[in-house]
Amino acid sequence: MRISELSAKSGVAIPTIKYYLREGMLHQGEQTAATRAEYDETHLRRLRMIRALLEVGRLSVASIKQVIAAVEDESLPTHRVLGTAHYALSPAVDPEQTEEWRSARTLVDDLITQLGWDITEEAPTRDELAQTIVRMRQLGLSIDLAPYVEAARRLVSEVEMDMIPYDGPRDAAVEAMVLGTVLYGRVLDTLRRMAHESESARRLTP
Amino acid sequence: MRISELSAKSGVAIPTIKYYLREGMLHQGEQTAATRAEYDETHLRRLRMIRALLEVGRLSVASIKQVIAAVEDESLPTHRVLGTAHYALSPAVDPEQTEEWRSARTLVDDLITQLGWDITEEAPTRDELAQTIVRMRQLGLSIDLAPYVEAARRLVSEVEMDMIPYDGPRDAAVEAMVLGTVLYGRVLDTLRRMAHESESARRLTP
Numbered sequence: 500m501r502i503s504e505l506s507a508k509s510g511v512a513i514p515t516i517k518y519y520l521r522e523g524m525l526h527q528g529e530q531t532a533a534t535r536a537e538y539d540e541t542h543l544r545r546l547r548m549i550r551a552l553l554e555v556g557r558l559s560v561a562s563i564k565q566v567i568a569a570v571e572d573e574s575l576p577t578h579r580v581l582g583t584a585h586y587a588l589s590p591a592v593d594p595e596q597t598e599e600w601r602s603a604r605t606l607v608d609d610l611i612t613q614l615g616w617d618i619t620e621e622a623p624t625r626d627e628l629a630q631t632i633v634r635m636r637q638l639g640l641s642i643d644l645a646p647y648v649e650a651a652r653r654l655v656s657e658v659e660m661d662m663i664p665y666d667g668p669r670d671a672a673v674e675a676m677v678l679g680t681v682l683y684g685r686v687l688d689t690l691r692r693m694a695h696e697s698e699s700a701r702r703l704t705p
Numbered sequence: 706m707r708i709s710e711l712s713a714k715s716g717v718a719i720p721t722i723k724y725y726l727r728e729g730m731l732h733q734g735e736q737t738a739a740t741r742a743e744y745d746e747t748h749l750r751r752l753r754m755i756r757a758l759l760e761v762g763r764l765s766v767a768s769i770k771q772v773i774a775a776v777e778d779e780s781l782p783t784h785r786v787l788g789t790a791h792y793a794l795s796p797a798v799d800p801e802q803t804e805e806w807r808s809a810r811t812l813v814d815d816l817i818t819q820l821g822w823d824i825t826e827e828a829p830t831r832d833e834l835a836q837t838i839v840r841m842r843q844l845g846l847s848i849d850l851a852p853y854v855e856a857a858r859r860l861v862s863e864v865e866m867d868m869i870p871y872d873g874p875r876d877a878a879v880e881a882m883v884l885g886t887v888l889y890g891r892v893l894d895t896l897r898r899m900a901h902e903s904e905s906a907r908r909l910t911p
Binding site: 510544547548550551554555557576577581585588589590595611614616617618619622624627628630631634635637638640641643644646647648650651652653654655656657658659660662665675676678679680682683684685686687688689690691692693694695696697698699700701702703 | 716750753754756757760761763782783787788791794795796801817822823824825828830833834836837840841843844846847849850852853854856857858859860861862863864865866868871881882884885886888889890891892893894895896897898899900901902903904905906907908909
């Protein structure tokens with residue numbers, strides 16, 4: 500298909516498609532004339548993935564580039580690639596040099612050890628969770644992580660991991676993992692806010 | 706305390722504090738001299754709340770202003786205020802004029818009816834969930850919402866709603882609801898990504 504059709508089908512404007520081509524986020528089409536290239540379903544799929552990560556996942560273009568680089572890097576074993584793609588999904592968090600921070604980070608590290616979770620020392624999720632705990636403590640919010648650990652564990656091990664095609668091509672597995680993490684995460688967050696509205700209405704309407 | 710101490714305790718730079726004061730996001734201190742004002746614990750708490758919503762919740766300053774306006778508006782009944790504050794937490798989503806969109810939106814509306822959830826027609830979460838479903842369908846991802854509904858329902862009704870002090874002052878209830886929604890949401894999302902990493906490692910490491 501021509502770039503105009505690719506744009507119509509994906510809902511991504513032509514100048515934006517050209518930007519993704521220049522940035523290497525989208526692979527080049529097949530050149531059929533000096534100023535004409537032909538695109539196929541793989542281009543459409545990649546554009547839909549970028550759009551979902553931008554709109555639904557609210558990732559930055561820089562993070563999406565990291566994710567795509569991980570999907571495409573064939574030199575790494577699948578497990579490593581999943582890790583790299585995953586880490587690109589985590590927001591950057593600057594650890595603070597305070598006693599509060601060290602205490603929260605120790606709580607996170609101890610939790611991971613107790614759960615027996617297989618998470619690298621460098622995983623950015625460790626500092627991300629520590630930051631949230633510091634902010635909650637400063638605001639006097641109570642922190643019982645157990646029900647959240649249980650909900651996350653169940654959704655991931657009983658639902659989400661089964662949707663990843665481990666036996667197929669490596670890039671399909673990585674793509675499924677990234678999209679699943681982002682899109683199911685948004686589903687869960689939206690449903691939580693819906694449940695909040697409904698429960699508040701019930702408890703407060705006279 | 707002076708503004709310098711307020712800055713040190715909150716971790717928010719003085720020019721940023723002055724910006725929040727000008728924008729009405731932070732209430733004025735008590736003027737003790739022409740160029741000197743005295744601040745107290747209520748100012749510190751408000752700054753910590755803003756910081757948590759910015760850093761952990763990744764809300765925009767415009768959204769935070771809406772949330773604060775809802776917290777402070779004493780003319781509305783609590784249930785309405787909770788709704789307004791809640792809606793400010795939802796990202797803006799433009800409905801698309803497509804058959805795909807209408808089908809997803811119908812699915813969302815039917816789900817809410819089936820669950821018997823008390824959610825207004827105007828709730829932005831309806832379009833937010835519809836958007837995610839459209840993107841998932843375009844990418845060929847399967848959608849079984851049931852386990853997510855169940856996880857959201859349990860966390861909200863069994864854990865999160867019990868932390869809101871309905872009997873105290875109205876602004877305390879609204880603040881607790883907003884912070885709980887944002888901070889516990891981040892806790893859950895981070896733990897899900899941790900569980901993903903751990904499960905991937907287990908299933909893929911030789």
